[in-house]
């Protein structure tokens with residue numbers, strides 16, 4: 269799937285604009301952004317629940333504008349507005365069978381039974397955990413090739429979450445279906461995704477392949493004798509935290525030369541820490557300035 273220059277205006281305000289990315293077979297991609305940045309709007313626009321104001325979504329080389337039957341290739345169920353509230357699991361299955369020609373009833377009911385979801389209870393009476401599992405079972409049984417999951421694990425207890433995550437991982441490894449998944453739980457997301465897209469100021473501002481990033485970037489905790497930020501750090505790092513004299517910064521890229529130059533500044537502490545998705549979130553999406561002393565403040569913008 270290729271998303272090209274997608275934009276959506278709501279009430280004369282551009283909510284998302286110039287969105288470009290691809291979703292490739294077998295990958296799980298995270299969509300991350302602060303509250304209200306437009307993640308749900310992007311999902312809705314890709315899935316045609318909102319009509320785009322410009323741009324397009326291309327599947328198998330054809331724009332969805334030209335071939336609307338290809339919408340069957342996309343599964344997106346809106347957490348907020350969906351038509352399932354008064355339907356039982358059985359009715360939901362027959363509904364989806366009509367919506368998706370490739371809907372796999374055997375798989376659907378097999379998973380419903382395996383996870384002991386009640387078949388005769390209407391959706392709105394199911395617990396949050398049951399709803400979450402049902403949504404994922406629907407997604408992976410739909411036959412759609414692209415699954416868009418908007419905060420699918422929100423509110424699930426750890427055991428149900430584990431089952432839900434396992435279902436997602438199995439689906440990707442067995443059928444190579446790409447998944448675009450949003451979540452505010454970055455620790456959880458980090459264990460699932462191959463790539464992350466950061467949404468900020470209406471558009472995708474950053475994209476990271478997590479494995480590549482881990483091999484290229486380094487997070488350092490540094491303490492220097494002087495209470496100022498060395499120029500070298502200022503020039504090469506995105507500072508994500510300052511506590512007294514302790515500076516935490518992400519250096520991307522990090523090279524042996526830079527390592528040597530940093531050591532030449534004789535830091536009192538220089539410790540390597542793992543780069544986490546949360547660090548990137550803070551580095552790229554935080555607006556606030558980080559103060560190091562009264563007369564010297566840092567605003568990281570280098571990663």
Ligand SMILES: Nc1ncnc2c1ncn2[C@@H]1O[C@H](COP(=O)(O)OP(=O)(O)OP(=O)(O)O)[C@@H](O)[C@H]1O
Pocket residue numbers: 278279283301302303304305306307308309310
């Ligand atoms: N139907 C609508 N009518 C008016 N404003 C809307 C509508 N849909 C979205 N918006 C606005 O668009 C912006 C983005 O909302 P959206 O729900 O897409 O963000 P989000 O990133 O999913 O947020 P969150 O992480 O809090 O769920 C918000 O300012 C929201 O108020």
